Amino acid sequence: MEPEANEYATEPVPDSSTVGWLRVAMISAMVAFSLPTFLTGLEVAAVYSAADTAIILLTGTAILTLLGCITGGIGAATRLSSYMLNRIAFGEYGAALVNIAFAISLLGWFGVNIDLFSDAVLRLSREMFSAEIPAWVVELFAGALMTVTTFFGFRAINLLSTLLVPVLMVVTVQLIAGSLDALPFTELMQRAAAGNGSFGNGVSAVVGGIIVGTVILPDITRFLRHWRHAAYGVILSYFLVSTIVMAAGAIASTALADHDLLNILLTLGIGWAAFAVVIFGSWVLNSLNLYSTMLSVESTLPRLNNRALILVCGALGTVAAFFNILDYFLEFLFYLSIAFVPVSGVIAVDYCLCRRNAFHGARIGQLQQARWSAIVAWLAGATVALMGSWGWFALSSIAALDAVLVASALYYLLQRGKTA
Structure with missing residues (x-):
């Protein structure tokens, strides 16, 4: 497979480069099979009853589906990346601020996920094979693998997702079946x-863990032929x-009374599944993070070469993980992420x-320098998101949703x- 020469960072994707909706859906599904999504279910179950957990998960994913259909549909209808949509809505100067924030956040999460990947692989190698591997070797390998995948562009991420989704579907089925063998469903419920925990906090945990993905969803749905196809994939x-x-x-958490997925x-007795979740899920999730980072920087600074951007950004994220500086960066990344959620509104x-x-x-091609109505609305929504995360303000009791509603209105x- 040859590296992509043009990822259409600053122009609409042409008809000749569009793909079927199921192929794009596989990328989103692969991200859903990643370690953070499994952990969200464990964390909610650790606080709420089984019945409340079911309602919270359904409510949270319903909100995400609605938002994803809107943002993904706009991406498919315009064939533009999320960062070009920002330039039109916020103007050149406003979009530069938003896009750089996106790039820092996504690059930061790239490093955080490499750290999570490394910790899990080291632990599994010790417990399953009694093998000690230097952490830097795992982090360097992970960073290189994810960077090289991104270097080949959207189609490589798409192919990888299509191949790996069936594997993680089997893992999920085995996890559910093994857990219900340990505790029957009637007893579990x-x-x-x-x-x-309150209902709103539970839904916030579900929405907050995934909502950033809905903001950058146009980065992959722009390769679709019709907005309805985006809705199919999001659902x-x-x-x-x-x-x-x-x-x-x-x-699994409820049945085995354990909140540690590994x-x-x-x-x-399915340790191989742990490797599949950690390696495959992190591989696609981080490749997509790096891909979106590249689109963000290239749309802001279009003269830069996208391949060089991928290599530089991948190296920066890997080095950050290698030196563990992200332990101090995590809280900043959390606030940065929830602050740009209102952009989608x-x-x-x-x-x-x-x-x-x-x-x-x-x-x-007729972009304005700054659109202050959009910038003011975004800043107001971001303020609401931050106040909600601190417990100072609530409309719906779901901070991310409040931020989107305020910014939109x-x-x-x-x-x-x-x-x-």
Whole structure:
């Protein structure tokens, strides 16, 4: 497979480069099979009763599906990356700020995931094979593997996802079956809550863990032929696969009274599955993180070579993981992530209700320097997100959703005020 010469970072994807919806859905599904999604189910089950956990997971994935259908549909309809959509909605200067924040966050999560990958591989190698591997070897190998995959572009990530999704489907089925052998379903559903978490906090945990993926969803749905195809993929990957994966983690945690996924898989005698989840899930998730980072930087600085960008960004993320500086960077990354969630609300309102023509045709080349109504709405939504995460403000009790709603409503009002 030859490296992609053009990933269309600053222009619409042409008809000749579009693919079937199932191929794009496989990428989203592969991300859903990653370690963080399983862990979300475990964390929710550790606090709530089995019945409440089921309702929380369904509610959270329903919200994500709705948001994903909107953002993914816009990506498919315009054939533009999330970063080009930012440039149209926020103007050149506003988008530069948003895109650089995206790039820092995604590159940071690239390093965090390499750390998670390394810790899991080292532990599994000790417990399954009594082998000691230097951490730097694992981190260097992981960074190189994920960077090389990204170097070959969207189609390589797509092919990898298509091949690996069936493997992780088998892992998930085995995890559920083994857990229900340990504790029958009727008894499992009778388990009481172990904590005092509110319903809103539970849904926030589900939504907050995945919502950043909905913001950058146009990066892959732009390769689709029609917005309906994006909806099909989002329903399959977010509502079905993500719910099943989180439910698998929750069932295993409840049945075995253990909140450590690696322990659970080893206890069930399917240690190979632990390697599959850690290696395959992290591989695709981080390749997609790096791919989106490249699109973000290239759309802001279009004269840079995308292959060089991938190599440089991959090296930076790997070096950061190697020196463990991300232990101190994690809290900053968390706040940065929730701060740019409202971006999707602004773009959705701008496209669906205010200025659809601005996202199509020749208007793409007529970008404004700054669109203050969009910037102000985004900052207001980001403030709401941060206040919600600190427990200072709540509309729906779901901080990320509140941020999207506030940004959307304020932007619409500001736009209406301009035309009144």
